[in-house]
Amino acid sequence: MSKMYDKQENGTMKHESATPKQDELSPQPTSDPNDPLNWRSRKKNLILAIISYLAFLPDFGSSLGAVTLLPQAIQWNLPQNVVQHNLVGQLFCLGAGGLFTVALSGYFGRLPVLFYWQILALGTGIWCASAQSFNSFLAARIVNGFFAIAAQAGGLMWIQDMFFFHQHPRKINFWSGAVIISPYLGPFTAAFVIWKLSWRWCFWIYTILNGIGVLTTLFLDEAYYDRALSIESQPAWKSRVRRLVGVEKHPRVSFRHAVGRPVIAVSNLPVALVTVYYFLNFAWIIAVNVTISTWLTSFYGFGPKSLGFFYFSLIIGSALGEVVGHWAHDLVGSFYARRHGGYIKPEIRLVICYFAGILMAVGLLVLGFALQYRWHWAYLAVFGAMQVAGINLATTAINAYLLDSYPEGSGEVGAWIVVGRTLGGFMATYIEIEWVFSAGAAVAFGIQTGTTVAAMLIPLFLQIFGERIRRWQGPMELDERREKRGA
Secondary structure, eight states, X not given: OEEOEEEOTTXXXXXXXXXXXXXXXXXXXXXOTTSGGGSOHHHHHHHHHHHHHHHHHHHHHHHHHHHHHHHHHHHTTOOHHHHTHHHHHHHHHHHHHHHHHHHHHHHHOHHHHHXXXXXXXXXXXXXXXXXXXXXXXXHHHHHHHHHHTHHHHSHHHHHHHHSOGGGHHHHHHHHHHHHHHHHHHHHHHHHHHHHHSOXXXXXXXXXXXXXXXXXXXXXXXXXXXXXXXXXXXXXXXXOHHHHHHTSSOOOOOOHHHHHXXXXXXXXXXXXXXXXHHHHHHHHHHHHHHHHHHHHHHHHSOOOHHHHHHHHHHHHHHHHXXXXXXXXHHHXXXXXXXXXXXXXXXXXXXXXXXXXXHHHHHXXXXXXXXXXXXXXXXXXXXXXXXXXXXXXXXXXXHHHHHHHHHOGGGHHHHHHHHHHHHHHHHHHHHHHHHHHHHHHOHHHHHHHHHHHHHHHTHHHHHHHHHHHXXXXXXXXXXXXXXXHHHHO
16 A cells, blocks of 8 residues: 655645644655656646647547548548458557667667657658558558657656656546547547648648657657666766667666566456456447448538537547546545555546446447437437446546556556557457448447446456565566575
């Protein structure tokens, strides 16, 4: 369990309940000015904003294809479900790329991996926009997915490195809000672009945003800090440029050990269960998002302009989830801490998942009936937004839970959450359109509602048995030096 603390403006430390007995922060900062926990708030928040912006880009770029497949199918004389393979391939590589990103960050450092990956995302974005055949476009999208994911997969690492325990929920909520809103801003943008311009401009816009992303990485600094070393043993900080390009290397683990860390992480049962939970929920988020253009154009006669305005409702749903989550996660933690001597169990973070699950289940159920019986499109807008708000709340909850449970594996647990999301999207994108047309929307979405409700058993199981499981399995053995000492 961890204590909740707050730092007063006069520099003293005080427990959030205002009782003066506890006067320390978690984790404890060192006296080293290079310790990221000691950086000025302005610097830390700027880095968080940049990481959130970069985390926004992969799903924004991926979801552009949900709308551009309409003119692309015409240009290349291919069925829409064939053109949709570019989405499926990219979704799979977003997950695979996340695991590689975290593994390499453990060896080379957070900053150089992010910098080089962002340059490669820019290059493959240019390839997407200029591809002259579907096969070339498909290859570009797959490769782009592998490299664009760095800030999204590694976001928890940066948050854990820079911020104190009591700050985590709001910082995670801010970062994850950028991730959740991006799949809706993508189609929103694409719909208006193809209304007047070529589909290629969607990916030129994505390329421009990635170019800006490369420039923003120049304002970052290496956030990795080895707390197992004394201040005297810390590597000297010489040049931010050298840290950016990877010449000045701070992590001290072998390449073999760094690559094995994601496997060690998922061998912990709570990590595996949360990955499954996110897979079962985010699958239908992606399924609805990437196929909504087909339903609206086929069933409701929407054109590009109307389609763009429709996506605005889903953006509102994501924003509402972000706003509610900004306070809700802290309220749950504070309520528990006041009744348990200032301590918070990680499992308390999962309480929000029940409310989020209800929102997602109701949203899916009504969407199914609305499509089946051709209800007014406003039902799709309102209950689609409800589903999006639910996943926003759940995303922050599970990220906060795993970060509290395994702070030593912040990057690895974040990467596995990305795997759950992308594999869910990979699966759902393949089956959704044919499933709805063959079984009917009410049946298909009814089954999806059932899986969403069933998935709520996972946080319930973890709240009952999670603490015992964590004690039984122990912390993640990610420190190579500790393993050698114990051998």
